[in-house]
Amino acid sequence: MDRLDASRARERGATLVFALCLLVAILLLGVSAAQMALHGEKAARGERDRHIAFQAAEEALLDAQHDIEGLPGLPGRSTLFAPGSAAGFAADCKGEPGLCLPAASGAPPVWLSTELGVADSGTVAYGQFTGAAMQTGQGFLPFEKPRYLIELLPFHPPGEEAGAPAGAPVGLPSGAGYLYRVTAIGFGAQEDTQVVLQTYYRKQAPGETP
Secondary structure: OHHHHHHHHHHHHHHHHHHHHHHHHHHHHHHHHHHHHHHHHHHHHHHHHHHHHHHHHHHHHHHHHHHHHOEOOEOOOHHHHOOOOOOOOEHHHOOOOOEEOOOOOOOOOHHHOOOOOOHHHOOEEOOOOOOOOOOOOOOOOOOOOOEEEEEEEEEOOOOOOOOOOEOOOOOOEOOOEEEEEEEEEEEOOOOOOEEEEEEEEOOOOOOOOO
C-alpha cells in the first residue's frame, strides 16, 4: 500500500506540474494576443489620422486654387495672379501672405526652408482669403486648419528655351509667363500627424488655348 500511495502521489505531482506549465503557456499566448491587438489598434488609429491629415492637405490645395482663380462673387486675391504678373510676391514670403518668390540659385526651395505648420511663417490658413470654413479640434477632425504657400516659378511654353537668362529684380526670366508651385500641410486629429502635399498650377490668360 505504501508503494501504491507513493506512486499515486508522484502521478498527482506530475499532473500538477503539467497543468501549471499549460496554464503558463496559455497565459503567455493571451498576453501575446493582447499585445498584437493593441499594436493593431494603434496602427489603425495612426492610419486613420494620416488619412485625416491627407484630406486636409488636399482641401488646402483646392483652397489655394480658389485663392488664385477667385470664386463667383468672391474674387479674393485673384487679381494678384494675373498671367505674367508678379504683384504681391516677395523674397522670403515677406509680401502678401503666402506669396513667395523662388529661392536664390543654389538655395533650397522656399517650401523646404519654411515652417509650413506655423502661423507666423508666412503661410496662409485655409479659408483666409476664400472664406471657406473647416471644423477642427473635435473627434476625428483635423487638429487645426491646414495651411499653404504659393511660389512663383517661370513658365516656358513648348519650344521656348528653358534656360533663358533670369531677370535681376525677381530672379525670373524677363517677360516669361508664370506658374505656381503650391505646397500645403494638413493636420490629423493628433498634433504630431502631418501630411505635406504639393502641386503645380498655371492660370491661363483670357482666350488662351489650354
